[in-house]
């Protein structure tokens with residue numbers, strides 16, 4: 514049995530899953546003096562948190578329900594400071610960049626502008642084109658680097674990470690979990706956090722799966738141009754281009770309900786490439802240097818589950834952030850830790866509860 518280091522006075526905590534959801538909770542808990550272990554089935558941050566684009570905003574922020582907007586906007590307001598703290602603790606850069614986003618051909622630009630104005634999000638018509646909106650304050654982060662920096666910050670704060678350590682079952686006792694059985698044996702702790710991304714919907718023996726969470730595949734292309742070829746995010750009709758400062762350009766994405774299958778296909782590569790070249794013609798003459806797919810932790814209406822587990826008083830859940838887990842990470846971690854410490858959270862937690870998630874259903878489209 515792997516036992517917690519009991520030198521600290523605060524409860525020991527095991528976090529299952531070392532994607533951005535698990536790492537951000539671990540960081541917040543370590544900052545409050547808890548002893549934290551992360552148990553990760555594969556490598557740290559190698560699933561959805563690596564595969565995504567790193568835009569720090571919902572793509573069309575005005576298109577979502579209030580629970581999504583509240584959590585996303587709270588995170589977006591905190592993001593620059595959050596990344597700066599992670600960079601200072603880790604000594605690694607995450608390339609947070611307020612590069613702005615241009616939305617081409619929005620459905621109802623005036624309604625979108627009114628929405629932004631009401632929420633204090635800067636937005637204006639494009640300089641040449643009224644059928645374009647410019648959101649100058651939208652930022653991006655280089656998500657694989659953010660995850661690497663988070664990992665380093667967690668370790669430097671005393672967090673312990675076990676990779677290749679899949680949780681297989683839980684050992685329960687009178688309403689609580691006392692240990693997790695893993696590929697590397699049994700680990701005990703006082704409290705547990707489930708942050709297993711798209712896999713959180715799967716039940717483990719004696720542990721119910723999180724309601725209505727399912728994997729939604731997204732395919733991405735990566736190009737390499739000279740730095741400066743594009744200096745803002747472009748979005749049109751579901752497709753986006755994200756420039757990195759060194760000339761890489763990410764193109765995404767798809768929303769595919771294809772189970773736990775991360776394969777890619779040629780016709781999607783060709784379609785994404787052709788649509789990207791319509792927005793940035795120089796791409797027509799270059800080939801992508803990489804094409805991959807990741808599995809988002811899909812949830813109906815994109816509303817995550819951030820709550821105490823209904824069956825176990827010492828188990829908490831942070832999952833189902835679907836398209837916006839990078840964006841929502843700081844505010845989700847803050848909310849979960851408030852719930853773990855029985856403090857009144859800054860946001861009303863009701864929409865993110867396990868119960869609310871049980872009532873929402875997928876409407877047929879992803």
Ligand SMILES: Cc1cc2nc3c(=O)[nH]c(=O)nc-3n(C[C@H](O)[C@H](O)[C@H](O)COP(=O)(O)OP(=O)(O)OC[C@H]3O[C@@H](n4cnc5c(N)ncnc54)[C@H](O)[C@@H]3O)c2cc1C
Nearest residue numbers: 530532533534554562565566567568680710731807838840
């Ligand atoms: C193509 C694409 C584009 C995206 N673009 C953006 C974007 O621009 N902006 C944005 O905000 N979000 C974006 N996202 C969404 C974002 O990436 C996810 O919402 C976020 O990464 C989810 O993080 P997570 O930690 O919950 O899940 P994951 O990163 O998937 O981490 C879950 C971890 O749990 C581990 N695990 C699973 N089962 C077990 C087990 N039994 N025991 C131990 N460990 C286990 C997994 O191995 C994995 O490492 C995108 C996603 C994709 C796929």
